[in-house]
Amino acid sequence: MRFSFVSAALLALSSVANALTYKGVDWSSVLVEERAGIRYRSNGHEQPLENILAANGVNSVRQRVWVNPWNGEYNLDYNLQLARRARTRGLGIYLTLHFSDTWADPGQQRIPSGWPTDIDNLSWRLYNYTLEISNAFQAAGVQPQIISIGNEIRSGLLFPTGRTSQFHNIARLLDSASWGIRDSRLDPQPKIMVHLDNGWDWGAQEWWYDNVLAAGPLQLSEIDMMGVSYYPFYGDGATLSSLQSTLRNMANRWGKEMVVAEINWPHSCPSPAYPFPGDLRGIPFSAQGQADFIRRVANVVESTPRGVGLYYWEPAWMNNQALGSSCQSNTLFSWPGDALSSLSVFHQI
Numbered sequence: 573m574r575f576s577f578v579s580a581a582l583l584a585l586s587s588v589a590n591a592l593t594y595k596g597v598d599w600s601s602v603l604v605e606e607r608a609g610i611r612y613r614s615n616g617h618e619q620p621l622e623n624i625l626a627a628n629g630v631n632s633v634r635q636r637v638w639v640n641p642w643n644g645e646y647n648l649d650y651n652l653q654l655a656r657r658a659r660t661r662g663l664g665i666y667l668t669l670h671f672s673d674t675w676a677d678p679g680q681q682r683i684p685s686g687w688p689t690d691i692d693n694l695s696w697r698l699y700n701y702t703l704e705i706s707n708a709f710q711a712a713g714v715q716p717q718i719i720s721i722g723n724e725i726r727s728g729l730l731f732p733t734g735r736t737s738q739f740h741n742i743a744r745l746l747d748s749a750s751w752g753i754r755d756s757r758l759d760p761q762p763k764i765m766v767h768l769d770n771g772w773d774w775g776a777q778e779w780w781y782d783n784v785l786a787a788g789p790l791q792l793s794e795i796d797m798m799g800v801s802y803y804p805f806y807g808d809g810a811t812l813s814s815l816q817s818t819l820r821n822m823a824n825r826w827g828k829e830m831v832v833a834e835i836n837w838p839h840s841c842p843s844p845a846y847p848f849p850g851d852l853r854g855i856p857f858s859a860q861g862q863a864d865f866i867r868r869v870a871n872v873v874e875s876t877p878r879g880v881g882l883y884y885w886e887p888a889w890m891n892n893q894a895l896g897s898s899c900q901s902n903t904l905f906s907w908p909g910d911a912l913s914s915l916s917v918f919h920q921i
Contacts, residue, residue, distance in 0.1 A: 591874045594881025596632035601889045603654060604645055610890050621888055622661040632664035634883045639684035640673050648708055655714035666718035671730055676723045678769050681731045691741050694733055695748040702752030710757045720765040721749040724801055726780055739783045743790040750794040763796040767833050771800025772814040774821050798822055799833035804849050805897045811849040816872045823877040832873055832882040837865035841899035
């Protein structure tokens, strides 16, 4: 049996950002990990991951939802099971609907198998899908606080119909997705989020929102939150100062609640593929460095008008510790025999 240890960085979600409404992590892969034999412990005791998260100040968990994955991972039933566990520990639930049978991100946004591709029928199918998902969570008694309609959709969604070469299609699809949630039986109604990547790039955010809101029929009133991803290991342009100015510009321009929906920082990165941003190079690649990074991002969100939350992406995915980066490990947990030196922080806080 294999175990993982919680790091100092997880506690940073408790010790900083007290003004934030949502102090969260994406824990989508925990059932996959448990089925592979992974177990988690803190302070020497094996515990369910939700207990460790709650004990360390996390109050919200993010979950990705795929439409019809071939093996059932991340589908509706998978997510209902996960949400029930979160609710037993008092954790809020944030769903990110990928609108795909697999990963949706800036490079891939595939229409689910069996869905139509013409805009009229696709919009209607999307409306009914978000309605069905919402009603299922209501029936299960695990109402989400936040639902993101799409994941990192800077390039569009539901390709090829919803590419940015056709902003009217994007607007129509998001309008349909939003109304499916609003017409559902969910009570209370969740906050509806639109989530783009490259949260440090104001030009990209401005271009996208200006175009989609000008295209119609999506109205600004249909969006409650704007979410961004912020990954500093993809290039030195992703400075913390750029994230700060971008979030402030977005909040002032559109008046929505702001969330940094995905972040990571490595505790091991011997050969990064890209130079890290200049204003973050003083942060070490260590557990304490992860804690410092979380604090700095939290301070940026707190200083943003209507800044309400941040989420660390997949801190417990032990079979994928690089988390898509060139850095060896970005998780907030480590293997036995490779325990982080900063574990003693739990005796001090």
